[in-house]
Amino acid sequence: MRCHPFFHAFSRGEDWGRREPPFARGFGRRGPDFDGGPKGGPFGGPGRRRMFDQGDLRFVVLKLIADKPSHGYEIIKAIEERVGGAYAPSPGVIYPTLTLLEEMGAIAVSQTDGPRKLYAVTPEGEATLRDKEKEVEAIFARMEDARARHGGGPAPQILRAMENFRTALRLRLSRGPLSADEVARLAAILDEAAKGVENA
The missing domain is CATH 1.10.287 (Helix Hairpins)
Structure with a gap:
């Protein structure tokens, strides 16, 4: 089973008929420049690569769910911990990403507890991660680097x-x-x- 074409489109910079939403560009606690734009930031700066490039966040969320079925809040905490507290995506970032991944067929709700939904990876999502393994590893390596550089901050x-x-x-x-x-x-x-x- 091959990677969903929507993931291929974003890896090539195409928009497949819909504009990349702000949440995929690394918006979060510190705003749009946090992931390293013209003004720089803890993950980048002039001449340095962004923390989350276009579409990266959905790969991060998909990989975390593949590692462990999770609720939205657990994913927020996991990302925050992965970068040593330097960045925490808001619910307004994560829940639309979960909805998009579910629409793509990469994840599915495996259990509900009131309004809380437990998401698990699907076979198509696993195939996507296998197909994009090097790209996903590179994203998580940048996150680990951010964690190491931010390591002196509070937990x-x-x-x-x-x-x-x-x-x-x-x-x-x-x-x-x-x-x-x-x-x-x-x-x-x-x-x-x-x-x-x-x-x-």
């Missing part, structure tokens, strides 16, 4: 927890003035969290 799990903490605190304070008891209780929670971090 992705810590960055995610910090963001969740900031968001929860901001939302709570936005609900209106706090009573004296609420102020004391919230301050105690924050103090306890700080002590926990110090003692970790």
Whole structure:
């Protein structure tokens, strides 16, 4: 079984009647220049190759699902960890990619849990990965290189927890003035969290 023609089209730079969507160009936490454009970025710069070239992200998602059937959120975490926390695709990047791969017949929903869908690779998806093995290996090598260069930064799990903490605190304070008891209780929670971090 041969690679789906849509994958061949993107590997040649053709659009097969539809424009390449922004999510395939590496848009994510740091915006369109993150993967190395004219302004450069942690994965590239002038004269250096982009992290994700046109259509690369769908190969990344397909390979991760082939390695382990996954939900969308698990794929986001896996990509983030693969690049050492330097980049995390948003749900608005990943879920359209999953839909496209499903329409191509490269993946299929193997299990549902409410709104959560567990995706698994199909025989056609496996054939695509075999056919494009060298290209996929090159993409993952660039991701590993990004991880090595970003290795001094905080772990992705810590960055995610910090963001969740900031968001929860901001939302709570936005609900209106706090009573004296609420102020004391919230301050105690924050103090306890700080002590926990110090003692970790």
